[in-house]
Amino acid sequence: xxxxxxxxxxxxxxxxxxxxxxxxxxxxxxxxxxxxxxxxxxxxxxxxxxxxxxxxxxxxxxxxxxxxxxxxxxxxxxxxxxxxxxxxxxxxxxxxxxxxxxxxxxxxxxxxxxxxxxxxxxxxxxxxxxxxxxxxxxxxxxxxxxxxxxxxxxxxxxxxxxxxxxxxxxxxxxxxxxxxxxxxxxxxxxxxxxxxxxxxxxxxxxxxxxxxxxxxxxxxxxxxxxxxxxxxxxxxxxxxxxxxxxxxxxxxxxxxxxxxxxxxxxxxxxxxxxxxxxxxxxxxxxxxxxxxxxxxxxxxxxxxxxxxxxxxxxxxxxxxxxxxxxxxxxxxxxxxxxxxxxxxxxxxxxxxxxxxxxxxxxxxx
Amino acid sequence: xxxxxxxxxxxxxxxxxxxxxxxxxxxxxxxxxxxxxxxxxxxxxxxxxxxxxxxxxxxxxxxxxxxxxxxxxxxxxxxxxxxxxxxxxxxxxxxxxxxxxxxxxxxxxxxxxxxxxxxxxxxxxxxxxxxxxxxxxxxxxx
Numbered sequence: 001x002x003x004x005x006x007x008x009x010x011x012x013x014x015x016x017x018x019x020x021x022x023x024x025x026x027x028x029x030x031x032x033x034x035x036x037x038x039x040x041x042x043x044x045x046x047x048x049x050x051x052x053x054x055x056x057x058x059x060x061x062x063x064x065x066x067x068x069x070x071x072x073x074x075x076x077x078x079x080x081x082x083x084x085x086x087x088x089x090x091x092x093x094x095x096x097x098x099x100x101x102x103x104x105x106x107x108x109x110x111x112x113x114x115x116x117x118x119x120x121x122x123x124x125x126x127x128x129x130x131x132x133x134x135x136x137x138x139x140x141x142x143x144x145x146x147x148x149x150x151x152x153x154x155x156x157x158x159x160x161x162x163x164x165x166x167x168x169x170x171x172x173x174x175x176x177x178x179x180x181x182x183x184x185x186x187x188x189x190x191x192x193x194x195x196x197x198x199x200x201x202x203x204x205x206x207x208x209x210x211x212x213x214x215x216x217x218x219x220x221x222x223x224x225x226x227x228x229x230x231x232x233x234x235x236x237x238x239x240x241x242x243x244x245x246x247x248x249x250x251x252x253x254x255x256x257x258x259x260x261x262x263x264x265x266x267x268x269x270x271x272x273x274x275x276x277x278x279x280x281x282x283x284x285x286x287x288x289x290x291x292x293x294x295x296x297x298x299x300x301x302x303x304x305x306x307x308x309x310x311x312x313x314x315x316x317x318x319x320x321x322x323x324x325x326x327x328x329x330x331x332x333x334x335x336x337x338x339x340x341x342x343x344x345x346x347x348x349x350x351x352x353x354x355x356x357x358x359x360x361x362x363x364x365x
Numbered sequence: 366x367x368x369x370x371x372x373x374x375x376x377x378x379x380x381x382x383x384x385x386x387x388x389x390x391x392x393x394x395x396x397x398x399x400x401x402x403x404x405x406x407x408x409x410x411x412x413x414x415x416x417x418x419x420x421x422x423x424x425x426x427x428x429x430x431x432x433x434x435x436x437x438x439x440x441x442x443x444x445x446x447x448x449x450x451x452x453x454x455x456x457x458x459x460x461x462x463x464x465x466x467x468x469x470x471x472x473x474x475x476x477x478x479x480x481x482x483x484x485x486x487x488x489x490x491x492x493x494x495x496x497x498x499x500x501x502x503x504x505x506x507x
Contacts, residue, residue, distance in 0.1 A: 098498025105491035105500060125491070125500035146499075193481075302381040303397070311395065314377075314388065321390050325377040333381070 019119040022099045023135055026142050030054070030084040033091045043079060044071040047173055047219045047229035047278070051164075052079035056086040059148035064159035070233040070268035070275050081139050081167050083160065089147035096131065096144050098123075120166045127152055132163040136170050153254065153261045157234040158217055164231065165316060173229075174220040174327050177312040180213035180228035180279050181205040183357050187213065187279030189228055189335070190287060191308040197287035197342050200244060201349055203235050206267065207247050208350035211276040220281075226334055229278045233268035244346055282360040284309070284337045285353070295343040297356055305337040336360070369414040369457030370441070370450045378410065387449060395479050396449070401426060402474035405440055407461060409450055414457030415441065421460045428471030440474040447476065 033039055033056060040061055044051045050073070055061050064085065088095045104112040105123070114121035120134040128150040134141040141163050145151060155161075165175045179190035179202040190198045194216075202215035215235040218228040235248075239258040242249055251270055252263045268275050284305045285297070310328040317324040338356065342349065372378065375391040385403050387396040398406050404425065408418045415438070422437045423430050444450045491500040 095497055098494070100498065102491065102494045102498075105494075109491065109500065123500055129495075129499040129501075131499065301384065303384040303386050306379055306381060306386045307395065310386075311388065314390065322377050325388065326379065329379040329381075 016114075016116055016119060018099070019114045019116070019121065019133075022114070023119070023133055023140075023142070026096060026133070026144070027084065027140070029093060029096065030086055030142065033086055033093055034084075038091055039084075039086070041075070042068070043073050043076050044068050045073045045277070046071055046164075046231060047168065047221060049080040049168070049171055050076045050078075052076070052082045053160075054082070054084045056091045056148075058090045060085055060087050060090060063148050063151050063156050066266050067157055067159055067232040067234045069266075070272070071230065071277070079139070080171065081141060083141040083143060083163065085143040085160070087145045087148040089149065095146055120163075122162060124162075128155075130155065132160065134163055134166050134170075136167070141167065153236075153257070153264050157236055157264050158232050161217070161316070168219055169317070169320060169324075172221075174222075174324070174331065175231075175313075175316070176218055176220055176309060176328065176331075177216060177316055178218055178309055179215040180218050180276075180281065181353065182211045182213075182276065182279040182282075183354055184211075185276070185280055186282050186357055186361065187211065187228060187276070188283045188285045188353060188356065189218070189281050189309075190215075190285055191305060192286050192288075193308070193312050196308075197289050197340075199235060199237055200241055200346070201285075201287050201340065201342070201353075203237065203245055203248060203265075203267075204346060205350045205353055206235070206271055206274060207245060209274065210350055210353065211279060212267065212271065212274050213276050213279055220331060221278075222330070222334075226281045226331060227278045228281055230276065233266055233275065235265045235267050236262040237265075238262055281335060282357060284332060284335050285340050285356070286338065287340045287342055290341045290343050293343040295341060295345050295348055295352055297338045297340050297352055300337040300339040302332045302337055304339070305332040368452045369412060369455050370409045370418075370444075371412060371453050372410055373448055373451050376449050378406070380407065389447075389449065392448075393480075394447075396447070397477040397479070398474075399477075400469075400472050400474070401436075402440065402476060404463065405437060405474050406444075409441070409444065411461045412458040413460050414455075417457055417460055421463070422471070425463050425468060426471035427468050432473075433471050436471075436473045440476065443476050447478070 038057055039054050040057050042053045100111055106112055109122040109124045111121045118137045123131045131144045168175050179198050180187050181202050192198055199215040206212040213228050213230045219231050221227050251265045254264050286300055286308045310325050314321040314324055378387040385398040385406050419434050419437050423433050493501045495501045
């Protein structure tokens with residue numbers, strides 16, 4: 001179990017009969033599907049915690065469990081979180097009915113009256129309705145969507161992300177937007193908004209033989225040192241970037257949708273030996289596409305790293321964006337920061353990352 | 366009674382060496398402050414009053430007191446216009462100590478504003494729900 005990051009774990013529980021009743025009712029709906037034998041159970045180890053997912057067989061299981069498969073473990077009696085997931089289309093179950101009105105929807109899809117120290121509940125609608133609810137005290141969560149066939153690429157690539165984000169944060173971990181790659185157990189964290197080159201760098205390094213945690217979403221822990229933990233085994237690239245990664249082209253999971261979706265890869269299926277469950281982080285690297293000349297790595301300020309890591313992470317953090325911002329600041333202050341200027345010699349980037357890690361390993365702690 | 370300031374509720378900020386990063390979580394805009402601007406922000410965030418902030422800047426930097434006063438007041442006004450700070454009544458706090466270095470030349474404080482993450486951070490409120498109460502995407506005219 002990871003030590004909680006300072007001062008963030010809720011300790012008191014308030015009564016919320018409305019949320020409790022809705023949660024119990026939804027679990028009953030799932031129990032009927034389970035009783036009919038139409039669900040499967042999976043266990044996963046995430047950053048030292050155990051997640052159990054009971055999920056409707058068929059489209060739901062196929063869409064949402066593949067990205068977590070590299071973290072699968074044998075059955076565990078007492079998981080840290082039990083999540084149930086189903087859709088109505090494939091199970092033939094009645095759609096969940098919201099127990100609130102439009103006025104209750106707030107920022108980030110959070111539902112007023114159903115979010116407190118104990119419960120988290122949020123819904124999103126674009127392009128599919130996805131509802132998630134977490135009972136932090138009971139260690140239970142539920143996830144429902146009308147039709148698993150309508151789940152978008154980002155949900156298949158990063159399933160249950162808001163729910164898992166809330167749960168992991170509650171457990172004292174720091175989910176962040178960014179990738180991590182490395183060598184021999186040590187690595188660098190790749191930060192930056194979409195389009196800055198994170199995925200290209202991470203996937204180029206994977207193809208060159210480096211260890212891989214993620215191209216754009218990691219879970220950080222800080223005890224005894226900053227580590228990046230793997231959550232999803234996926235990677236994504238714009239179709240225009242595939243030319244730099246010819247070895248990945250046969251692995252594209254959605255080749256017929258590239259006109260309107262990014263290419264999605266389930267990387268553990270081809271690179272199992274290079275998947276790292278976690279890496280000890282030695283530096284924060286901010287990719288920056290220059291497009292000409294030789295690539296190089298130059299020092300960056302902590303403020304630059306803060307902007308790169310925090311801005312997109314805060315967007316994912318919903319209501320606890322304020323504390324996330326300060327936790328990210330702790331992270332960027334703890335590590336040296338660099339800008340990776342990506343020139344015309346994209347093939348040299350894995351060697352540059354390797355050289356950086358060697359130099360940092362030679363420094364006294 | 367002199368006006369003092371407090372950082373607005375939707376603002377998060379962190380100081381790194383002599384640079385401060387500020388984010389407005391409501392608008393998605395973020396800001397960078399360096400040098401004199403960074404020092405003014407430190408005083409604002411500490412809850413100092415307007416006269417204390419001006420006095421501290423005039424004491425901490427080399428330059429014309431009239432210019433430093435005018436530029437500092439203008440900068441404070443700019444922070445308020447951007448809704449990064451709110452004016453409030455009260456004596457205000459004492460100024461936190463500045464670094465031990467010798468006074469440096471005054472440079473007019475500038476608020477660097479960035480809007481490239483605005484799209485990312487801007488909230489998208491839910492405007493419609495379906496018959497079961499779930500949010501539905503608003504169909505905008507093509």
